[in-house]
Amino acid sequence: MGNILEVNHLKKYFKTNRGVLHAVDDITFTIERGKTLGIVGESGCGKSTTGRCVMRLIEPTGGEILFEGRDLMKLSKREMRAKRNDIQIIFQDPFSSLDPRCTVMQTIAEGVKVTGKYRTKKEVEMRVIELMRIAGLAERLINAYPHELDGGRRQRIGIARALAVEPKLIICDEPVSALDVSIQAQILNLLRELQEELGLTYVFITHDLAVVNHISDEIMVMYLGQTVEKAPAEELFTNPIHPYTKALLSAIPIPKVGAKKERVLLRGEVSSPINPGDECRFAKRCPHARAECRTSCPQLQEKSPGHFAACHLFGSENKTTSL
């Protein structure tokens, strides 16, 4: 069905006292309409910044964001505002992303009114109730305030609010990370059903690999502002190339007795994204780092159709290196 979103060479640098922080450093990706792109990585890798840059909630430093063929970077503030009807975001923390002084009705109605399709009070209310039903909220909660509701229900409000403007693309920024597993599963199922019913496209940002595997069609792994690997979900989990991806996958605790496997334990900590030099950013923690890893930054290359990785090791004669 073609690509709904095409992001080319997206960059976001922040100026800090200690230098330039490369939060997002040359990220390129596309998403097909109706599909889900998962973005995984550890805290500080730039995944949320990427999500926000796509909506221009944070103004990118450079790059191109083509949404349905139009470059969002070239839109004026007013035009961008209108475009946000097509792109919505669901935030991580349902406790702080809702206005505590607005009832469920008021929160959702705001979006409904923006569409301009529902004019009378009655029509707006009908639409709000419909959205609540879609998001799995009981109608009796229409006048409740966020503090009266638990995390799962609050996240449902966040979803109903995002759906109110009838978006085509939703950026889900860790939407289930703050929820208990049984509630998390309810919300994940809801997001999947909505995608099927409404043909939505998702950018799903999370640090939870089990969740991202479950919901994504394609997965992009980020490390310190860069893409280190990108592949269809199944391929990434069965055939990871990048040493960082391998370490991530092996670090997932599996809820099965005796599932313990050989673990790639990383040494050290994530290095600073401030003024990164021309080296592989993972080299300091990489168990296979070589001289060239410390002198040049590897580029993203296609290994097999649709499977990209940025690593000096693969492609060279000892690419298997029996990791």
Add this chain to the structure above:
Amino acid sequence: MIEVKRESPAAEDEVLDIRDLTVQFVTEDEIVEAVNCISIHLKKGEILGLVGETGAGKTTTALAVLNLVPDPPGVIKSGSIRVCGKNMLSAAPKELEQIRGGDVSMIFQDPMTSLNPVFTVGDQIAESILLHEKCSRKEAGAKAEEMLELVGIPRERAGEYPHQFSGGMKQRVVIAIALACNPKLLLADEPTTALDVTIQAQVLDLMCGLKEKLDTSMIFITHDLGIIAEICDRVAVMYAGRIIEEGTLEEVFNHTKHPYTEGLFNSLPNIADRTAKLRPIPGLMPDPTRLPAGCAFAPRCPYAKPSCIDKPQSSRSFSATHKVLCSAYDDPSFRIHREEA
């Protein structure tokens, strides 16, 4: 057999003995029943995983062990808690100070807030050593540096402040403080929840290594069944302040009996099969101020019968170690859907 145990003094290798503990939070308008009549026994060198969702009473249980339940509003209504044979509920404040940090210590979830920002990490580790061991400031400092090395931080960094460390390193400092006086029992309250997976793997690895080296017993509180499978010997599943299923790791994971435990497993995305549909537990945890007379899980339970709601749950043992709190097993032919592994 249990009766006999009650009479005799705590067995030699029994590190923790909680009996019929009930903790409530009493406010003017309502009573929150946080922990309802739970019993936990822990032997030397054992790791018990305590699983459950937010509000199940896991942290309150751990705080009760240290006699640190905030009072008011917290009230320990009944029960007894013995750590290495010492009664925590009747001990004098001076004695408690000796036990806390000495015999038993705790690691909190958030390493960012459990360290003091104005003292160096070395001083913070040394403080606990000075309190519990007869030694000079200098000796304590040297021991603190040793502890840092034990948790994988170079000893030169003892003079640095918490803000100079990353999240994973701060959590290691907290672990170093907790282990500084070789406690016999360690209460770890979601020690890795705030950390990234690769750092979590490092910390778990460290904790397992320390357990082997020092033979410390642990209660590991988490909501992550994956971590439980990795490091625990025994598991206790809590729901609405009660332990609804407990047993060895193998019994609870491979021969699951309680419908709630089954629901937890069904809610987890399966790494091996990404197309499998999640089967979440419908509904929400009950309000702890208004717990039903019968089983608190009954309103969400797919197997519940009308009698479950108003009749107290019956306890059933499937082996010497595997115990379940569920009335459905009064019917001997009852089975849950989850297949035995």
